Amino acid sequence: MSQHTAVLLLGSNIGDTKNNIDEALEAISQGNIILKKSEYLISEPVEFVSSNIFCNIATIIQTHLSPVQLLDYVKKIEISMGRKNDSSVTKIYTNRVIDIDIVKFNELKFSSERLEIPHKRHLYEREFSKFLLKDII
Template sequence: MSQHEVTLLLGSNLGDTKSNIELALLKIEQEIGEIIRKSETLVTDPVEFVSNNIFCNIALVIKTQFSPVKLLDRIKSIEREMGRENDTLISGEYQDRIIDIDVVCVGNLRFWCKELKIPHHKHLYQRDFSRKLLDELSKH
């Protein structure tokens, strides 16, 4: 089975955010694939919604055998296991979250369906915190 290099962005702004990120990283390695590079964590204000809770964010590159749809299924499963109740796709709005895991890119693949758009244009081109994390990741 072929391996894909996948870039993910993780964020948490509820509870012990650093521990949430660490648990998510562990689950990703156990359930999705090997982490081959990761950025430092970055603390940021919420983007595109109002909250008093600041985010802890990290970017990483993993190797996985999963297709984009199967990858998304695994990611959503991890988010639910960790206690995320509301999904932005279902609610239609951004909210505080225990964990958020976004697929930024899968190699050079372009993939679009209702639930997933690869590459993730907001993270690549519109969000400063994302650009900072992704730039750091590319220097490793």
């Protein structure tokens, strides 16, 4: 079974946001290895208006899953934690208990309806993402 390196970005702006991220990281670590984590970062919502601020973190993991399998895995975590709307489907950003994005996967370039790797907005456009990612990649 081959191992892959993936960079994930997690965010939460509902409830105990730091605890939500820690719970998601614990779920991610079941079957994957967390190699590195950034510091937590508090940031304003991006691309939608909300009075709830975000707690965010970036992490590098080692996984045996393919990109699509990893996407399915993190989407199951989001749903199990109470996420109701998937902005990648609805194209509408809302408050969320947890959001887990795949930013990079090895050096792969991949695009489908459900997944784009690398995640260009996180790598090049969103300031909070660039700040978190510069710490770990």
